[in-house]
Amino acid sequence: MTKKTLLAAALLLSLNTPALLAADLGKGARAFDTQDYSTALKELEPLAKEGNADATNMLGKMYENGWGVAKDVERAKRLYTQGANVGHLESVNSLRALKNKEYQVELKTVVPAAESGDAHAMNRLGEMNEFGYGLKRNPADAFNWYSKAAEAGLVAAQHNIGRSYNFGTGVEQDFAEAERWYLEAAKKGHTDAMFFLGTLYSNEHGMDSSKDNNVIAYAWMHNAAQLGNATAEAIERRLVMKLDSDQMQAAKDLAESYHKLYVAPYK
Structure with missing residues (x-):
């Protein structure tokens, strides 16, 4: 078979392949x-x-x-x-x-456990209400379940309460309350709470006016990044570009103090 014939055959095969796949x-x-x-x-x-x-x-x-x-x-x-x-x-x-079928099965155990006072179940039922897992979305009910779990001391629920206040999910938006609850979770080493504290300050919604917002944002983002949050790492790099040398040193010092307070005790 000549080279020209081989090329023609290959071209014919390539033209027919989609039709064969469709068939x-x-x-x-x-x-x-x-x-x-x-x-x-x-x-x-x-x-x-x-x-x-x-x-x-x-x-x-x-x-x-x-x-x-x-x-x-x-x-x-x-x-x-x-x-x-x-x-x-x-x-x-x-x-x-x-997934909805799986959530329906999960609800059969989560609901009675939450109603009996299990903090993990209460937090999970909050998530299922917030995101519509196996039931109709109900942000207000989600907030109520998060509140019960947070009051029982569950760190994940404290973070979820902070997030609810941050975005006004099931409750009126309140950045001061968001920061308060994020801090509760961050004090116990919660990585996402640290990340969201960073976003509060990078968006100028933080309550601490004693330092530059970007300095505080960097300190939280740095620690969240060190704990594996890839988004925090990307934001941290952008914050570096906004800080002058003095601010950068202050940001590093603050990040180190946050590390000692909120990260090191849980390693």
Whole structure:
């Protein structure tokens, strides 16, 4: 076979490949719709491995429900997530529906535990109300559950109360209260609370007027970054560009004092 013939054959194959893939997907989809799951599996699996979102979604449904394959909810979740990550709407909806089923099961244990006074359950029920996990979103109920858990001393709930006040979620926005609760959580080494304290000051909403806002923001962001918060690390770099040499030294000194107070005791 001549070189020219080989090139022509390669070109023909490349032109026909999309059509072949589409035909395979169509065959797999028809088999899926008619519940011929052995054929569907044969056609869809190779396409799913290549990243075809329609194929991953249908394959996910097969694993979620045990249609023609051994039921594997975790694998279904991974397949839905693969499609959702590239913006495939059906995969997003499948993932949401699957998680909602899981939340419904979770609520059966979380609600009675929260009502009996378990702080972790109260905080979790707050999150489920805030974000609509297994029930209709209710920010006011979320705030109430966070409050109960925070009063019981749960650090995560104290942070959530601070966040609620910060963004006015389920309660009137109040930056002073946000800072107060963030500080409660930060005193116990809560990384996200440190990050959000940094955002309060970088946005000039902090209550401490004894120092430059950017100095305080840097000190909190630096410690949050040191504890692994990548967003804090990026903001810290931007804050450095705003500080002159004297401010930079003050920021480093303050960061060190925060480290001794809020980080070192929990390492």
